[in-house]
Amino acid sequence: MGSSSSSMDHIPNAEELMQETGFSAAHLLRLYERFEFLDKDQTGELRPEDFGAIGGLALNPIGDRIISAFFSPGQETVDFPSFVRVLAHFRPNGTNRTRNGTQQEPVNSRTRKLKFAFQLYDQDRDGKISRAELLQVLRAMLGIQVTEEQLQSIAERAIQEADLDRDDAISFDEFKKVQQVSPHPQTPTKETPLHPTEGGR
């Protein structure tokens, strides 16, 4: 891959980033190269349009949500550290390379991952997934093939199942509890595939 230690110098605050996110040097470099690739106009920052240029994302039903997850509220652009920080959520559990024993929770812990997913549902960031937000997600995922009533009854049922304090919305704790019921390998704790250096795996 032609990665030499000098390329690492291009990355601002590389050491700090590595410690914070737990990515290894090789991973970081790979991500930096990808960042530069996406950054078509070489500004050092990404815009939503740059993300939109990725083909697969356009077809993805929740593509726009994923893109907006990279941008903090109010920000128009994403710089490299923020880019990496978001992606750090998807590192597998357990392999934390933090050198100093930080007291704060590692970025890729189960809770943080679930929180990330939760925020994708909860667009208005009020800490709850309301029925309307759930409906939006369902509509996006299921597309035009279903009727409005079907969507609503599914949303209704989902809230019925998860909502324990009967406030007609799913809070983060309720969300966590539902996911905890099944140790299905698809929960964010286990299914986080990103080993960029692994190539095609």
Add this chain to the structure above:
Amino acid sequence: TFHKYLDPSGFGKSLPEQGLLLLVVLVLLEGSVLPLGAASSPDVSHQDDSHNHKVADHGVNATKKVFPVLDVDYHHIQTPFEISLWVLLASLMKLGFHLIPRLSSIVPESCLLIVVGLLVGGLIKLAGEQVPPVLDSRLFFLCLLPPIILDAGYFLPIRPFMENVGTILMFAVVGTVWNAFFVGGLLYAVCQIQPANPSSLHSIELLHCLLFGSIISAVDPVAVLAVFEEIHINELLHILVFGESLLNDAVTVVLYHLFVEYAGVGTVTVMDGFLGVISFLVVALGGVLVGAIYGILAAFTSRFTSHTRVIEPLFVFVYSYMAYLSAEMFHLSGIMALIACGAVMRPYVEANISHKSHTTIKYFLKMWSSVSETLIFIFLGVATVDGPHSWNWTFVTVTVILCLVARVIGVVGLTYIINKFRIVKLTTKDQFIVAYGGLRGAIAFSLGFLLDQNQFAHRKMFLTAIITVIFFTVFVQGMTIKPLVELLAVKKKQEAKRSINEEIHTQFLDHLLTGIEDICGHYGHHHWKDKLNRFNKKYVKKCLIAGERSKEPQLIAFYHKMEMKQAIELVESGGGVKLPSAVPSTVSMQNIQPKKPPPAKAAERALPQLPKGREEEIRKILRSNLQRTRQRLRSYNRHTLVADPYEDGFSDLLIKKQKMIELEKKMNNYLTVPAAPPDSPTMCRARLASDPQAYSMKPVSDSVPVIQVDLASPQSPDSVNVMDEFRRANQEEDQGLMMKPPQGSSGSNKPGEADTTRDQQRLMRCLSDPGPSADEDEDEPFLP
């Protein structure tokens, strides 16, 4: 003595004893009939000859014979009779074991069945007759094995399987090859260094040893299924061991044929080895391809079966069996073909066939595989008693030890490598269970049985060793694995039902991870899965699934399934009785509004007269339901009696009001089946299409109180207040049930009432058999 059976307290105690008695009687019966069968056949044939002579004489002499009023002609029906007798024995044994509660929890069924086989074989031998060669390889591979494998393949949980396919393949291929060579090689070495007593062991060739190694090293799916089914281990381990046992068939086939071919010649060159590898790829991929082709054919056929629902299950079975046979014809891996066929056809077939066909397939597969499994184990026992044995302490003990050692080393070594690539690592406990669960079974025995005695001088010794290993693994490992699982506190299977939240979230995560992969430019797992899904949706589903259903997304199908299940449970548990009869059927059934405006038929529906008995039934339901018992009995003038709140039923009324409030809430959430295109399979199932008295969509006429519950806003102007409906219905009741045809306007509410109660009955009757619902696994949605 009769009292003993009639006495309720004594009955429970006598049941296991009865079971035991039954068992003994049957074994004796079995033992006695078979020799009779064997013995009588020469007699009968003799009789036949003499009979022929007599006929010939008859023509000449025309002597009058006494007309045989009762004649025994066993020979005529011998073969089917014996087969049926064996099947009957197997099934009764199974019955018997479960009547004896303690036994079945300590000893796994497979062990018990082998013991029974031993007993039967022993009995037959005692009777002096020749034991029928029951575990004939052809019978085994062509009749007994396919149902089990098809059952496993059709209900294979695709998602866990695919997620772990790399690990499974490693274990299956590399592990089996390692086992074969390790066992074979070391065995040869041990045989060679035998002290030179006139042990025949010296004469064993290397290739023969390797052949033996390859036979004995394959983990057996039948045995694994039999044992693991009872220990309810967590999904990951189950799929690992089970998947391995299925996929190693290809390896076994190739190694077996390779060594058999070249054992005669005596040498294997590098070229042969290379060809062996190619052959493996051909066998494995070829098998899968054959299976997939038949699977697609089956799916395609099922698209057109909407008019002949009765034979739908047949297509599934026949296509799968033909896939197996075709693969076997080309010496490809039949097991893999069968698995591929079942797994490929399932999503499409299930979208096409009726609910009852689905149940039929499920039941039949379970039944056949169960009988097959039982028979296999019993035959193993019988064959042990019968089979030509040649016991050699060294050979056998070394084999057993080597098998264990090889397995452990193989698993540990492979796990070390695999864990570098896995996200969810395999812990030591997992490794132990995987190693310990490597059971050998009847496949090994049949393969050994197939060996030619002339070519392989040590066949008998091989067979003895194989049987010993099988017995060891099934008895020792099979019996102890359950306590060990408990001891090691291995994670058990989660019994939790899949909730709709999980479903939504799983799909959501899939999309999320695919998106992230795209951002990273990483063509991983999810990327390809997503591409496959898209391809599937766009092209394949259109071809293979009939009509409208091809567009129905999985989530919807899953949701409807859940609702159906819940409705069934509600009705079965008497929940349908608890709710006022007017509401459930009306809401759930009549809310089927097609998207297009309903045809404007104003025709009155003629109401059938309910027979007296039915009326009484309905009244009983309503009675218990709303606690208006005394009211109804007392009211003789049904036409005019109005609910008097100051009667002593007032408290009842209050309770009812409370219930109604709760119910309204529940109702809004559970019992609405939203409008769906009329042809969607779930609507068909809701309509119970194959039921002759199926509810057909009625035109929505004004006189019927259709309750439309608008979920989005309970206070919307469109929504009818459910409470009002209840009140109206109750007032109805005080007038009693009017089962006469509508008399103009006074009958406006009654048709609804009568209809719904009739529907209620129909609903309860039709939904009374929800099929084997206990097993959640098979009802997983087909997320690939």
